[in-house]
Amino acid sequence: MVGYMTAKEKAAQWNVSERMVQMWCKEKMIDGVSQFGSVWAIPEDACKPTRTINQKPGRKPKAGAADVKQGGGNCNA
Numbered sequence: 001m002v003g004y005m006t007a008k009e010k011a012a013q014w015n016v017s018e019r020m021v022q023m024w025c026k027e028k029m030i031d032g033v034s035q036f037g038s039v040w041a042i043p044e045d046a047c048k049p050t051r052t053i054n055q056k057p058g059r060k061p062k063a064g065a066a067d068v069k070q071g072g073g074n075c076n077a
Contacts, residue, residue, distance in 0.1 A: 004034075004041040014048045024049050 005013070007021040014021070025033045025040040029049040034041045 001041055003044055005044055007040045007042065010042050010046070016048075 007025060008018045011018040011021045021030075021042070022040060024030050025035070025042065030042055030046050032043040032046060
């Protein structure tokens with residue numbers, strides 16, 4: 001699809017695991033993602049989400065931890 005990348009392609013671009021990108025997609029932490037069957041379509045210009053250190057995706061933040069930034073994220077990385 002023109003203008004979109006797969007989770008595997010974004011993982012290579014962002015230097016993270018494919019599973020991490022899939023979790024970010026599932027948690028709606030990447031703006032503009034769509035799922036077609038088992039494949040995630042991520043906009044080419046999507047920003048890498050940021051999260052607090054030691055916080056795993058899908059879990060509630062610990063008391064006193066900074067909030068997870070939803071979407072937008074780190075476009076400079």
